[in-house]
Amino acid sequence: MKKTYIELKEAFEGFLAGAITPEALKPVAAPLGIYQQRDGNFMVRVRINGGEIACEKLVGLAGILDAAGGHAHLTSRQDIQLHDVPAAHVVDAVVASDRLGLPFKGGGGNTYRNIAVGSDSGLAPDTVFDVYPYAHALNRAMQRVEKAFALPRKLKIGLFANERDRLRAAVQDLGFVAQIRDGVEGFTVFVAGGLGRESSVGLELIGFLPGPQIVRAAVALTELFYDHGDRANRHQARLRFLLKRMGAEAFQRLYLEYFARTAAPVIHVQAEDQGSPLIQGLKRGRTAKPVAGFEMWKHFAVSPTRFGDTVKSVRLFVPYGNLDAGQLRMVAALAAEYGSPFVRLLASQDILIPLVHISALPGLYKRLRQELAEIDLTFTSYKGHIVTCVGASVCKIGMADSPAVADLIAVALDRHLPPDTPEKLRLLKLAADDLRISGCPNSCAGHPAAKIGIECLKRREGDEIKTFAALFAGAGVGADGKVRLSERLPGEPVRLEHLTQKVLELVLQVAQ
Numbered sequence: 200m201k202k203t204y205i206e207l208k209e210a211f212e213g214f215l216a217g218a219i220t221p222e223a224l225k226p227v228a229a230p231l232g233i234y235q236q237r238d239g240n241f242m243v244r245v246r247i248n249g250g251e252i253a254c255e256k257l258v259g260l261a262g263i264l265d266a267a268g269g270h271a272h273l274t275s276r277q278d279i280q281l282h283d284v285p286a287a288h289v290v291d292a293v294v295a296s297d298r299l300g301l302p303f304k305g306g307g308g309n310t311y312r313n314i315a316v317g318s319d320s321g322l323a324p325d326t327v328f329d330v331y332p333y334a335h336a337l338n339r340a341m342q343r344v345e346k347a348f349a350l351p352r353k354l355k356i357g358l359f360a361n362e363r364d365r366l367r368a369a370v371q372d373l374g375f376v377a378q379i380r381d382g383v384e385g386f387t388v389f390v391a392g393g394l395g396r397e398s399s400v401g402l403e404l405i406g407f408l409p410g411p412q413i414v415r416a417a418v419a420l421t422e423l424f425y426d427h428g429d430r431a432n433r434h435q436a437r438l439r440f441l442l443k444r445m446g447a448e449a450f451q452r453l454y455l456e457y458f459a460r461t462a463a464p465v466i467h468v469q470a471e472d473q474g475s476p477l478i479q480g481l482k483r484g485r486t487a488k489p490v491a492g493f494e495m496w497k498h499f500a501v502s503p504t505r506f507g508d509t510v511k512s513v514r515l516f517v518p519y520g521n522l523d524a525g526q527l528r529m530v531a532a533l534a535a536e537y538g539s540p541f542v543r544l545l546a547s548q549d550i551l552i553p554l555v556h557i558s559a560l561p562g563l564y565k566r567l568r569q570e571l572a573e574i575d576l577t578f579t580s581y582k583g584h585i586v587t588c589v590g591a592s593v594c595k596i597g598m599a600d601s602p603a604v605a606d607l608i609a610v611a612l613d614r615h616l617p618p619d620t621p622e623k624l625r626l627l628k629l630a631a632d633d634l635r636i637s638g639c640p641n642s643c644a645g646h647p648a649a650k651i652g653i654e655c656l657k658r659r660e661g662d663e664i665k666t667f668a669a670l671f672a673g674a675g676v677g678a679d680g681k682v683r684l685s686e687r688l689p690g691e692p693v694r695l696e697h698l699t700q701k702v703l704e705l706v707l708q709v710a711q
């Protein structure tokens with residue numbers, strides 16, 4: 200057993216015997232991504248690099264849930280969290296995940312976190328190039344950089360295959376956007392962006408970084424952060440505060456000094472075209488009479504790919520990002536049966552089956568509706584499909600139960616915006632992709648980077664503490680390429696009873 204797992208085992212044994220407090224357990228468990236929930240059970244975060252995971256590993260995780268209890272939660276950072284795991288089962292879950300090839304190192308705490316990747320990389324027709332091979336090479340290299348696991352605060356890296364994702368790249372501590380210059384693959388590099396208290400857009404640090412230099416760029420930033428980050432004040436420790444203190448020019452100068460002296464390896468990424476070899480093996484469907492609802496579903500759940508008109512990607516809308524063991528197994532089995540040996544987890548807490556033959560779509564839709572009828576994977580209601588953080592019912596430091604707030608809004612959207620016209624379909628996409636709700640200003644749902652964001656807070660009214668919501672809008676990328684976050688709308692935070700009307704108005708306004 201790895202040294203960190205032995206320490207974890209000893210700490211949990213002490214905790215279960217009552218000899219170790221939750222506070223004493225945290226420094227051992229948190230850096231691995233293990234946190235105690237509000238109800239006393241544990242959340243065990245499994246790193247899924249870029250959210251790309253083989254179907255057989257999903258089945259393995261389902262087996263772990265069978266033994267440990269709890270359910271899987273897909274996160275906006277493309278990890279899979281095992282929720283509601285009793286203390287007595289945590290270590291077994293960790294060791295079993297490791298055996299699946301999903302090791303625990305840096306899932307939480309002051310470490311380099313899961314790499315985020317734009318999930319349509321290598322699939323979408325407008326992909327600049329597939330960044331997944333870079334994400335996997337970078338993760339392998341970073342796992343060996345010990346300083347990346349002893350940082351002043353967490354460090355988030357993201358890679359994106361398209362200019363469309365410029366905003367997402369600009370809110371990472373280190374964000375890369377693919378571009379090709381003179382036939383060479385490379386990246387625009389953003390640093391020190393971040394969401395949370397004092398959210399900010401990162402600095403565009405390097406206009407074009409040749410692809411093979413990506414590890415060097417990440418290690419240089421890690422070293423800089425390790426040496427210069429604020430270890431005294433946790434609330435000012437993220438990289439964006441260092442950038443603010445130093446100013447852009449001094450930060451850039453310092454970074455380039457680190458870059459010049461960093462001896463990290465130049466990596467040569469082998470372009471792995473994951474898609475092409477699989478196309479011939481995709482399951483074909485018989486021409487059957489499509490089931491009611493199929494045509495509408497096709498509009499919002501099915502995306503084109505660069506593999507031609509007959510190969511599509513299919514998004515499974517996962518309510519609240521939650522799946523129990525049986526559902527996880529069924530989803531994995533369906534994806535594999537239709538010809539995709541892997542799936543991708545989306546920042547919207549959904550699942551993408553990357554490759555499905557067009558002729559198989561009606562059959563797949565029918566099976567999603569019939570075999571997984573207890574879970575709304577096809578978006579028949581907004582309920583569960585508005586992206587939120589886990590909220591205060593799970594999170595110990597949260598202020599509001601953000602999924603419950605989303606449910607209130609979903610009822611109003613279901614009433615006013617069912618997907619029965621093209622106009623309303625547009626609104627559905629907006630609500631599913633660009634509306635985000637965080638249960639406190641920590642912004643774990645990423646609401647400042649959403650076109651419509653909601654931040655919950657508590658306020659005292661007489662003798663009662665009530666939940667209010669502050670509304671944000673305006674995030675996007677300007678014609679000049681400049682990225683902007685959503686700004687808090689003028690006026691006082693609204694009470695929950697007025698929120699649904701306000702959000703509905705805002706959805707209609709933003710969709711204009």
Ligand code: SF4
Nearest residue numbers: 588594597638639643
């Ligand atoms: S935004 Fe707040 S409530 Fe939500 S998960 Fe983060 S810390 Fe918890």
